[in-house]
Amino acid sequence: MKAVHFGAGNIGRGFVGLLLHEAGYEVVFADVADALISQLASASSYEVHEVGENAAVKTVSGFRALNSGTEEVAVVAEIATADLVTTAVGPHILKFVAPVIARGIAGRSPSLAPLQVMACENAINATDLLHSEVEAAWDGAAGDLSSAAVFANTAVDRIVPNQAPGQGLDVTVETFYEWVIDRTPFAGAAPVIPGATFVDELGPYIERKLFTVNTGHASAAYFGYGAGLEKISDAMADASVAARVRAVLEETKQLLVAKHGFVEAEQEAYVQKILSRFTNPYLPDTVNRVGRAPLRKLGRHERFIGPAAELAERGITPVALLDAMSAALRFDDGADDEAVELARMLSEMDAAEAVERITELPPSHPLFPQVQKLIEDRKAEA
Ligand SMILES: NC(=O)c1ccc[n+]([C@@H]2O[C@H](COP(=O)([O-])OP(=O)(O)OC[C@H]3O[C@@H](n4cnc5c(N)ncnc54)[C@H](O)[C@@H]3O)[C@@H](O)[C@H]2O)c1
Numbered sequence: 092m093k094a095v096h097f098g099a100g101n102i103g104r105g106f107v108g109l110l111l112h113e114a115g116y117e118v119v120f121a122d123v124a125d126a127l128i129s130q131l132a133s134a135s136s137y138e139v140h141e142v143g144e145n146a147a148v149k150t151v152s153g154f155r156a157l158n159s160g161t162e163e164v165a166v167v168a169e170i171a172t173a174d175l176v177t178t179a180v181g182p183h184i185l186k187f188v189a190p191v192i193a194r195g196i197a198g199r200s201p202s203l204a205p206l207q208v209m210a211c212e213n214a215i216n217a218t219d220l221l222h223s224e225v226e227a228a229w230d231g232a233a234g235d236l237s238s239a240a241v242f243a244n245t246a247v248d249r250i251v252p253n254q255a256p257g258q259g260l261d262v263t264v265e266t267f268y269e270w271v272i273d274r275t276p277f278a279g280a281a282p283v284i285p286g287a288t289f290v291d292e293l294g295p296y297i298e299r300k301l302f303t304v305n306t307g308h309a310s311a312a313y314f315g316y317g318a319g320l321e322k323i324s325d326a327m328a329d330a331s332v333a334a335r336v337r338a339v340l341e342e343t344k345q346l347l348v349a350k351h352g353f354v355e356a357e358q359e360a361y362v363q364k365i366l367s368r369f370t371n372p373y374l375p376d377t378v379n380r381v382g383r384a385p386l387r388k389l390g391r392h393e394r395f396i397g398p399a400a401e402l403a404e405r406g407i408t409p410v411a412l413l414d415a416m417s418a419a420l421r422f423d424d425g426a427d428d429e430a431v432e433l434a435r436m437l438s439e440m441d442a443a444e445a446v447e448r449i450t451e452l453p454p455s456h457p458l459f460p461q462v463q464k465l466i467e468d469r470k471a472e473a
């Protein structure tokens with residue numbers, strides 16, 4: 092069995108690549124980072140260091156690596172004979188890898204089973220986004236895309252920090268992981284990945300993951316950044332930050348229980364587990380990594396506006412989520428392109444225009460005035 096995996100970064104090597112290797116796939120990593128690909132291409136193995144409770148070291152071997160920028164023809168040929176394609180490149184990058192995937196699918200022999208495609212990104216239904224980009228790039232002369240490939244949404248969860256320089260290909264990760272995959276598109280022929288969980292209804296799981304793990308994580312990052320702290324575990328050790336993160340997760344819990352019917356006690360246990368993951372002192376994770384790309388994180392269907400808008404639509408005005416968004420507006424990491432762009436938008440636009448451009452909320456939305464007020468307050472400080 093062969094899998095082509097786009098994005099040999101933190102989660103690519105530390106999670107998806109590891110689980111596919113353990114499932115018996117030969118993994119072909121495809122990435123545009125030349126030094127990384129050269130290192131992978133010349134290595135026979137790398138180690139995944141799982142830190143925290145029940146620490147362990149796992150070895151990944153039997154992989155190959157290609158530069159999908161300079162060796163695109165070779166990547167297309169690999170996809171043409173692969174069983175599975177996965178991505179972990181970031182939701183905004185999917186449109187760049189989609190044409191390569193489309194060409195690979197077009198080159199497949201009709202005698203092969205459909206290619207199984209899964210985007211492992213932090214976004215609601217990222218595979219649907221990838222699917223629409225592949226459709227947009229599809230050469231109609233190549234036949235029917237739907238008979239050559241099957242696309243399944245997934246939710247991936249494992250905290251993988253940026254790796255220390257000099258660590259080579261080895262990756263430090265937390266021990267916890269969860270990979271939930273929508274079983275329904277596979278029509279009874281789902282891939283066999285022992286570390287993954289297949290479900291018939293993925294929607295509640297994706298929202299639960301994004302609006303608990305990622306909402307809480309980003310809140311810890313922005314509150315921690317505001318408090319001048321560098322590591323997520325240090326932010327969570329600050330009583331005030333921890334209380335504000337907890338308050339945010341109380342609000343998303345309220346939504347998730349009401350919307351998806353999760354049992355409150357089970358959701359509370361899920362929240363507690365996640366808070367304990369954030370405090371893992373062995374994980375060198377930073378507020379800058381977790382807070383990265385604040386414009387994406389303040390998007391309409393993302394971890395803050397997504398749940399806050401739904402609460403507002405249900406007649407509940409969120410307080411803690413707005414507190415976290417307020418902190419996000421103050422994330423001014425000069426090394427982060429989106430933080431720089433956010434600062435530009437806040438300084439050049441009036442508050443109402445900034446709300447529409449950043450969050451895509453229409454002025455008629457019940458959350459709009461609250462977010463506008465946050466932006467007015469932020470602008471008044473500058
Ligand atoms: N790190 C985590 O804890 C974690 C956990 C779950 C999900 N995710 C999600 O996984 C995705 C990747 O996150 P990450 O933390 O691994 O980031 P990362 O920056 O470590 O890895 C991304 C990789 O994608 C590569 N890339 C960029 N453009 C590309 C292109 N056009 N073609 C091929 N490769 C390209 C980069 O060179 C990089 O190696 C994101 O969507 C993230 O939200 C991350």
Ligand SMILES: O=P(O)(O)OC[C@@H](O)[C@@H](O)[C@H](O)[C@H](O)CO
Pocket residue numbers: 213247248249250251304305308309380381382383384
């Ligand atoms: O990857 P992002 O930028 O969407 O979010 C940053 C972190 O919250 C994220 O990478 C988590 O570590 C991960 O989602 C845990 O499963």
